[in-house]
Amino acid sequence: MKIRLDRFADGKKKALTLSYDDGREYDRKLVEILNKAGIRGTFHLNSGLLGNQGYVERSEVRELYAGHEVSTHTATHPYLGLSPKERIADEILQDRRELEQLAEYPVKGLSYPHGSWDQRVIALLPSLGIEYARTTGIHGGFDVPKDFLLWDPTCHHRDMLKYGQLFLEFAPRHPTLALLYVWGHSYEFHNNQNWDQLEQFCGMVGGQPDIWYATNMEIVLYMKALHELRFSVSGLSVHNPSALSVWFSADGDAVQVKPGETVSLK
Numbered sequence: 001m002k003i004r005l006d007r008f009a010d011g012k013k014k015a016l017t018l019s020y021d022d023g024r025e026y027d028r029k030l031v032e033i034l035n036k037a038g039i040r041g042t043f044h045l046n047s048g049l050l051g052n053q054g055y056v057e058r059s060e061v062r063e064l065y066a067g068h069e070v071s072t073h074t075a076t077h078p079y080l081g082l083s084p085k086e087r088i089a090d091e092i093l094q095d096r097r098e099l100e101q102l103a104e105y106p107v108k109g110l111s112y113p114h115g116s117w118d119q120r121v122i123a124l125l126p127s128l129g130i131e132y133a134r135t136t137g138i139h140g141g142f143d144v145p146k147d148f149l150l151w152d153p154t155c156h157h158r159d160m161l162k163y164g165q166l167f168l169e170f171a172p173r174h175p176t177l178a179l180l181y182v183w184g185h186s187y188e189f190h191n192n193q194n195w196d197q198l199e200q201f202c203g204m205v206g207g208q209p210d211i212w213y214a215t216n217m218e219i220v221l222y223m224k225a226l227h228e229l230r231f232s233v234s235g236l237s238v239h240n241p242s243a244l245s246v247w248f249s250a251d252g253d254a255v256q257v258k259p260g261e262t263v264s265l266k
Contacts, residue, residue, distance in 0.1 A: 001235055001236070001250055001251055001265060002249075002250070002251050002252070003231065003235055003248060003249070003250055003265075004175050004248060004249045005177075005226050005227065005229070005248050006175040006176055006177055006248065006249050007177075007247035007248050007249055007254055008177060008212040008214075008219075008222065008247070009212045009214070009218075009222055009245070009247065010212060010247065011247040011254030011256065012210055012211060012212045012247075013175075013176075013177060013178060013210065014142075014167070014170070014177075014178045014179075014180070014208075014210055014211045014212065015177070015178070015179045015180070015211065015212040015213075015214055015219060016039065016167070016179075016180045016181075016182075016205060016211050016212070016213055016214070017040070017041055017042065017179070017180075017181055017182075017213075017214050017215060017216055017218075017219055018034070018039065018040070018041030018042070018157075018181075018182050018183070019041060019042050019044065019111060019134055019153060019181065019182070019183040019184075019216060020041060020042070020043050020044070020183070020184060020185060020186055021043075021044045021073055021111055021113075021183070021184075021185050022044070022045070022046060022049070022055075022073065022077070022185055022186075022187070023043065023044075023045035023046060023049065023050055023055050023056050023061075023073075024054055024055055024056070024185065024186050024187045025054055025055060025056060025187075026186035026187050026189060026190045027043060027056055027064065027065075027186045028056065028064060029186070029189075029195070030186040030189065030198070031064060031065065031068065033195070033198055033199060033202055034068075034202065035067065036202070037202035037203070037205075037206030037207065038206055038207060038213055039202055039205070039206050039213050040067060040068055040069075040213045040214060040215055041068055041069070041215060041216075042068065042069040042070075042071050042109060042215050042216040042217065043065050043068055043069065043070055043071065044071045044072065044073035044109070044110070044111040044134075045061070045070060045071070045072070045073055045095075045099055046073050046074060046075060046076060046077050046095065046113075047075050047094070047095045047098035047099055047102075048075040048076040048077075048094075048095075048098075049076070049077065050102075054187075058102055061099070061102040061103060062102055062103055062104060065103070068215060069109065069215035069216060069217050069218070070099055070102070070103040070105075070107055071099075071107060071108075071109035071110060071111065071216065071217070072092055072095040072096050072099060072107055072109065072110050072111075072130070073095065073110070073111050073113055074091040074092055074095050074110075074113050075090075075091050075094040075095040075098070076091065077113040077114070078091060078113060079113065079114050079116040080112060080113060080116050080117055080118075080121045081116040081117050081118040081121060082116065085120060085124060088120070088121055088124055089124060089128060092110065092124075092125075092128045092130065093128060095107075096108075096128075096129065106129075108129055108130060108131045108132075108217060109130065109131065109132050109133070109134075109216050109217050109220075110125065110130045110132070110133040110134070111133065111134040111135075111183075112133060112134065112135055112136070114136075115135055115136030115137070117133070117135070117150075122149050122150070125149055126149075130149070131148065131217070131220055132148035132149065132151055132216060132217070132220045133148070133149045133150070133151060134151045134152075134153065134183065134216065135150060135151060135152050135153075136153075136183070137152040137153075138152060138153055138154065138155050138156060139152045139153075139154065140154060140155060140163070141154065142154060142167060142170055142178040142179055142180055143179065144177050144179050144219075144223060148220050148223075151181075151216075153181040153182060153183040154179070154180050154181045154182060155181075155182055155183075156182070156183060156184055157182050157183070157184035157188070157189075157197075157198070157201075158184075158188075160182050160197065160198075160201045161197060161200060161201055161204070163180060163182070164180070164201050164204050164205045165204065167180040167205065168204070168205065168208070175249065175252075179219070180205075221244065222244060222246070224242075225240070225242035225243075225244040225246050226246050226248065228240075228241060228242055229246060229248065229257065235265065236264065236265045236266050237262060237263065237264050237265060238255075238257055238262070238263050238265065239257075239261070239262040239263075240257040240258065240259060240260065240261055240262075240263075241260070242259060243259050244259060245257070245258050245259060250265050
């Protein structure tokens, strides 16, 4: 029996997630457009800047980003790669603390301000409770990252139409998971007057039955649960110790294993 860990939630082979930084006022319009299309993403906020001119208000964070994910972007947007370790820790923990009060759930993700990081930063992140960190580098592919603390997106949203079409057409010869990850800043749509591109993208990729629309953290937690499946030596039984339902394929067919369940594949 061929067992492959090649399915996202609901047995789907493709997933889409978006990632937007800074918490600018144009997030309101961005969220409205995404919600209409059923597309979900993660919003990386600087708690020390919320409420300033051009930024969303602290009081609207919970309601505005409902159905999406609130994530840290540090409290004041410094260059982490140029900061002392004490400042790095303070910036992330302070932002987490403030955002968790506003969102009312644990905030465990990060995007690097200015795309700045080094090995000191990465080494600190697990002790600060961070489970993933997004870079500003792009790879132009649909691979799931091997290291979620150096999570390169597929593309910036300036190229979302190109990669959205490629993603829809993506049909690899061998079974694999395909992830389209788009990042940007909502103010760029305003500055470039190209909101129509976002609406076109949402119309193109939204509502697709074979795509899982997820936040950054949902993808991280799902992949962790997928890789924690416990198979017997024979491969004929599998136990799911996680709190999430997980899917994989057995001889090409999707198999679901519910939380705490042991499934026979005979």
